[in-house]
Amino acid sequence: MKRAHTENDKQPNKRTFRRPVAIDVGSSSTEEKQRYLGAKTKGSVEFAEKQPTAKKPFGKYEYGNYQGYYTSRRKQGNASIDARIDLLDSELFENKRILDIGCNSGNISIAIAKKHKVVSVHGVDIDDSLVSKANINLCVAYSLDHPEKPSPIDLSLRFNYFPQSMTNMFGMMPISLPPIKHEESQNFPFNVHFETKDWAQSPIEKYNQYDTILALSITKWIQLHNGDKGLKSFFKKAYDSLAPGGTFVLEPQDFDTYQRRAKKIDPSKDVEQELRFRPEDYTDFLINKLGFKEYRDLGVPKGEIKGFERPIILYIK
Numbered sequence: 001m002k003r004a005h006t007e008n009d010k011q012p013n014k015r016t017f018r019r020p021v022a023i024d025v026g027s028s029s030t031e032e033k034q035r036y037l038g039a040k041t042k043g044s045v046e047f048a049e050k051q052p053t054a055k056k057p058f059g060k061y062e063y064g065n066y067q068g069y070y071t072s073r074r075k076q077g078n079a080s081i082d083a084r085i086d087l088l089d090s091e092l093f094e095n096k097r098i099l100d101i102g103c104n105s106g107n108i109s110i111a112i113a114k115k116h117k118v119v120s121v122h123g124v125d126i127d128d129s130l131v132s133k134a135n136i137n138l139c140v141a142y143s144l145d146h147p148e149k150p151s152p153i154d155l156s157l158r159f160n161y162f163p164q165s166m167t168n169m170f171g172m173m174p175i176s177l178p179p180i181k182h183e184e185s186q187n188f189p190f191n192v193h194f195e196t197k198d199w200a201q202s203p204i205e206k207y208n209q210y211d212t213i214l215a216l217s218i219t220k221w222i223q224l225h226n227g228d229k230g231l232k233s234f235f236k237k238a239y240d241s242l243a244p245g246g247t248f249v250l251e252p253q254d255f256d257t258y259q260r261r262a263k264k265i266d267p268s269k270d271v272e273q274e275l276r277f278r279p280e281d282y283t284d285f286l287i288n289k290l291g292f293k294e295y296r297d298l299g300v301p302k303g304e305i306k307g308f309e310r311p312i313i314l315y316i317k
């Protein structure tokens with residue numbers, strides 16, 4: 001039997017936390033700071049700690065809204081942030097308006113915005129607690145940025161800089177983003193914006209709005225919750241949101257992994273029967289039905305860890 005969707009299904013966490021103006025850690029002790037802002041890890045920043053989550057009806061993570069996702073994706077001891085970023089050409093990001101659908105805790109969005117001179121990065125995720133983390137992670141990434149031109153006048157540039165060694169010793173530093181000054185609003189971190197949204201269900205905001213749209217490891221979750229029709233509408237919305245010449249970057253999950261997850265969402269679900277639109281059909285749909293002009297299969301990123309060996313395919317509008 002099919003379970004009816006309720007409002008709660010689409011808003012797994014109702015906490016509201018936007019771009020922080022100040023993070024009050026409540027205590028000056030290192031232990032307190034680590035508890036609030038995240039534990040230090042050996043040699044690298046481990047982004048913000050778990051937020052308390054409400055018990056979900058069919059178990060946790062029914063949207064793929066994993067906490068600590070990037071810890072499990074990263075090869076132990078490998079310094080590289082994410083093997084997928086190395087596979088993606090800078091042309092996709094330089095001077096581009098980017099949308100990252102299902103941005104999780106913002107690691108990919110932030111890494112792209114730091115590495116490339118982007119116009120903007122808009123990260124959306126259905127889970128508000130992950131969007132909160134993404135905002136904290138943005139503050140941390142900013143705090144690790146050494147000011148290019150130390151300013152004797154703008155003291156915020158000095159006081160907001162915490163080298164990696166500080167983070168390693170004390171955990172995350174409780175900084176806030178300084179107020180946006182007009183001339184800086186185009187630069188990191190002000191050009192990165194996170195938002196809580198069910199991107200599959202919300203109406204399109206603006207046509208031709210983005211130059212590059214990332215849909216990494218999300219199609220499974222869209223299809224499990226919205227069916228074949230919902231995934232097709234998701235693709236159509238991505239197409240409509242892209243400017244002509246823009247690129248849709250897709251990392252589909254293997255259909256073999258669907259059934260196990262489907263049972264957590266609805267124990268009666270039988271994906272073999274219910275879902276006929278399969279990853280091998282996506283290219284035909286995107287090119288022949290939606291009108292993407294061409295596609296390029298980039299293959300599986302080198303060094304991707306076991307369980308995450310998924311191809312990345314670019315569709316150009």
Ligand SMILES: C[S@@+](CC[C@H](N)C(=O)[O-])C[C@H]1O[C@@H](n2cnc3c(N)ncnc32)[C@H](O)[C@@H]1O
Pocket residue numbers: 063064065066069101102103104105108124125126127130197198199200201215216217218221222
């Ligand atoms: C498996 S994670 C992948 C994260 C990221 N895209 C990556 O590959 O590094 C899937 C993410 O998509 C989010 N998500 C699932 N359904 C969504 C929807 N309808 N709208 C927005 N985000 C969604 C989840 O909360 C989760 O953070």
